[in-house]
Amino acid sequence: MVDGLPRLMSAPGTVYFDSVDAVRARDVLNRFYHPVSLDASDGEKTRVEVELIQLGPLTVGHFTFAGCATLVAPEMDAYHVTLPTAGEIRSRHAGQEVTVTPATALVFRPGDPIHLRHEANSAELEVRIERGALEAELAALLGHPIDGPIDLPTSFDLGDGPAHSWSRLIRLLHEELEHESSLIYQPLIAEQLCSSVLSGLLLSVPHRYHDELTLPVTAGPPRAIRRAVEAINDEPERNFTVGELAVIAGMSVRSLQEGFRRHVGNAPMTYLQQVRLSRARDALRRGDPARITVATVAHRWGFAHLGRFASAYRQRFGESPSATLKATP
Structure with a gap:
């Protein structure tokens, strides 16, 4: 890495920054996440390494703090998940103070304030999802409107189960950043990865729609599936998403996928x-x-x-x- 010099990747929507000072790190956070104040106790000596990818409504960044630093934001305008990857982070959140390590993720919902104290040599993955995108993803999966914001938990365990699997997906996105030939730089793959991150989070943590989301799904009827098939055959060059096809068919994403499996023999994108x-x-x-x-x-x-x-x-x-x-x- 070239110390202090930001580098813009060639792929649209993707940004990679090298090691920067605290002021530059704050500018990056303000631009790609939300307005924050960053108090670095080591002043100019504090360096922050930033690696970041933006896929439409999804931003995934990895931040490594050489010195102690405190991030404060009065109010979130999106859903935000912090996954520590090294060291400890102290959070003042939902009326209590907690110390988290790589075994636990923190969640901030729209309207929540943020207060994070990073110890020296700590690192974390920061996931930002635009409010409208996550709520639209949930509505598409369910096949009906929802009342937001979604009541995601303030923290969740990353030790095993679906949440652990979801965290591996986030780590994969981070690890692929350095490979300029990676599939994540292909728009079709990036769009599917973005949807997988959003739906994966909704399936991994408890909220008031979780039980409904994990119920066995009913396959869409042949006539409705035929509408999606006809749309594909009419415009196969169009950059369809599964959500768009579900709207065309008039059903949830899960019913569309099950209907395609049963009546067509393939997944919609296949x-x-x-x-x-x-x-x-x-x-x-x-x-x-x-x-x-x-x-x-x-x-x-x-x-x-x-x-x-x-x-x-x-x-x-x-x-x-x-x-x-x-x-x-």
């Missing part, structure tokens, strides 16, 4: 990819090699990464896209 691959194959078989390229066809049908398109194409059809194009009479 079916979308299959349709795209078939349309791409048709275009390559009809195309003139002197006038079109594999890349042009791949991009036309919604594949942003040529290498992964070629791999999926070969797996599906047993030959490369370029071989199909060259075989054109």
Whole structure:
């Protein structure tokens, strides 16, 4: 790392910062999280290493504090989860003071104040989820409107179970930051990862909708599933999300997924990819090699990464896209 010099990654919406001073760290927090004050007891000697990725309504950052520092925010405007990864963090939260280690996550809801005291050489993952996005995710999963804010617990154990699994997903996002060829920089994958983080949190911690969310799901009826299938076939190049398809079908995301499994035999996004691959194959078989390229066809049908398109194409059809194009009479 180059000390003190921020670096902007090439992928849209993704930012990576090297080691910065306390003033710069506060600026980063203000920009990507919420307005805070940062009191560094070691003054100018305090360094904060910041690694951060922003995927639409989701921000995941890893902060390492060389010296002691205190973060204070009068009121949150989003859902926020702090997952310590090293050392101790003291929190003044919900009328009580608690000390947390990497075994426990802290949760702050919209309207909550934040007061976090970081000991020297402590580190944490900071997850910010826009209020509207998390509440819309829950409503889509349930298939009906909800009353927010969601009553997430003020803390939860990361030792085992779904919460431990969710924390591993957050760590994966952080670990992938340094790899510029990572799938997280592909818009389609990033969107799915974002949705997985949101739905994973809702499934991992208790709240008033949790029991309903984990009840066995009923598959959507064939006629409704057909509406989603027709939408995909009409516009396979469109960047559909599972939530959008659920709205089209008029059901919850879970009912859509179960309906696709039962009536189509594939998950919605798998079916979308299959349709795209078939349309791409048709275009390559009809195309003139002197006038079109594999890349042009791949991009036309919604594949942003040529290498992964070629791999999926070969797996599906047993030959490369370029071989199909060259075989054109």
